[in-house]
Amino acid sequence: MQYVNLGKSGVKVSRICLGCMSFGSEAWQIELEEARRVIKKAIDGGINFFDTANQYSNGRSEEILGECLKPFRDTSVIATKVGFPMGKGPNAVGLSRRHIMHEIKASLKRLQTDHVDLYQIHRWDYETPIEEALTALHDIVRQGMSLYIGASSMYAWQFLKSICISQRLGLETFSSMQGHYNLAYREEEREMIPLCQEIGAAYLAWSPLARGFLAGKYKRGEKPKTVRYLNDEYLKKRYFRSEDHDIAEAVEIVAKLKGVSSAQVALAWLLRKGVTSPILGVTKLQQIDEAIDALSVNLDEEDMRALETPYKPHPVIGMERLR
Numbered sequence: 001m002q003y004v005n006l007g008k009s010g011v012k013v014s015r016i017c018l019g020c021m022s023f024g025s026e027a028w029q030i031e032l033e034e035a036r037r038v039i040k041k042a043i044d045g046g047i048n049f050f051d052t053a054n055q056y057s058n059g060r061s062e063e064i065l066g067e068c069l070k071p072f073r074d075t076s077v078i079a080t081k082v083g084f085p086m087g088k089g090p091n092a093v094g095l096s097r098r099h100i101m102h103e104i105k106a107s108l109k110r111l112q113t114d115h116v117d118l119y120q121i122h123r124w125d126y127e128t129p130i131e132e133a134l135t136a137l138h139d140i141v142r143q144g145m146s147l148y149i150g151a152s153s154m155y156a157w158q159f160l161k162s163i164c165i166s167q168r169l170g171l172e173t174f175s176s177m178q179g180h181y182n183l184a185y186r187e188e189e190r191e192m193i194p195l196c197q198e199i200g201a202a203y204l205a206w207s208p209l210a211r212g213f214l215a216g217k218y219k220r221g222e223k224p225k226t227v228r229y230l231n232d233e234y235l236k237k238r239y240f241r242s243e244d245h246d247i248a249e250a251v252e253i254v255a256k257l258k259g260v261s262s263a264q265v266a267l268a269w270l271l272r273k274g275v276t277s278p279i280l281g282v283t284k285l286q287q288i289d290e291a292i293d294a295l296s297v298n299l300d301e302e303d304m305r306a307l308e309t310p311y312k313p314h315p316v317i318g319m320e321r322l323r
Helices: 032-044 056-075 097-111 130-142 156-169 192-199 227-231 233-238 242-258 262-272 285-296 301-308
Strands: 003-005 012-014 017-019 049-051 077-082 116-121 146-152 174-180 202-206 277-281
Touching: 017 032, 032 056, 032 285, 056 077, 056 097, 077 097, 097 116, 097 130, 116 130, 116 174, 130 146, 130 156, 146 202, 156 174, 156 192, 174 192, 192 202, 227 233, 242 262, 242 301, 262 277, 262 285, 262 301
Parallel strands: 017 049, 017 277, 049 077, 077 116, 116 146, 146 174, 174 202, 202 277
Antiparallel strands: 003 012
């Protein structure tokens, strides 16, 4: 395993982050005992970075992760998120001080820990002054409930505005940005990734395999029958256009030439593009080995051109409003 700093912070995180949205009770997710085996396999392979959110399965993902990581808490880096609805009523959503303070305590209880390593705002809240959210996050760090703070899926101007306000007010600043980025969706290359590189923020890529689309599971002209496809509306909406299949087919060609899997090529491409850690959702043990082995896949300039040339600009997606 390889380790890098989380942005300008001193904490070291594995180049592969285990995403825990796949933990829960939905048809395509895994429950406690299967998750326990996946996490033990990940830790044995050197993965120390785990990402979840309070919203995933309405808190169940955090509960599973917390239970599984109890024997490994001292060596694990835990990230979770806040923002999306966690109940009914106008105050059960967003980035108000009230909601953030309530939800960090609820997350810590579910995760069975006194602090998380990285606390992230899940989206931009257009109805709460960002100064209020940033002050609450600063206080969470000062109180020891989180060691670092980060953000996820917003416009570059919003991320930079947040950092400038934090610096002006003497508040804790974001260490990381978690964005929607993969070979089939590269709009983050326009502004957000260059911004993160300029200011030294870590860039964490969610949906690195496009919800399995880039793993070779889906073929052009074939009706998808996977459990994930049948139960995940976002997978159906975000991919499966003709240009997306062009990318998936290019990945498959490069993978065959390299003697590796399509998933490994898609992950290797992200690592070559300067992503700190792709956040990979896993439901099977062999996917852990496959992800770790992707660190050894070397893509040359010809491979990169073959993978990138078919891409066509996409409408911006993955920035859902909180309310």
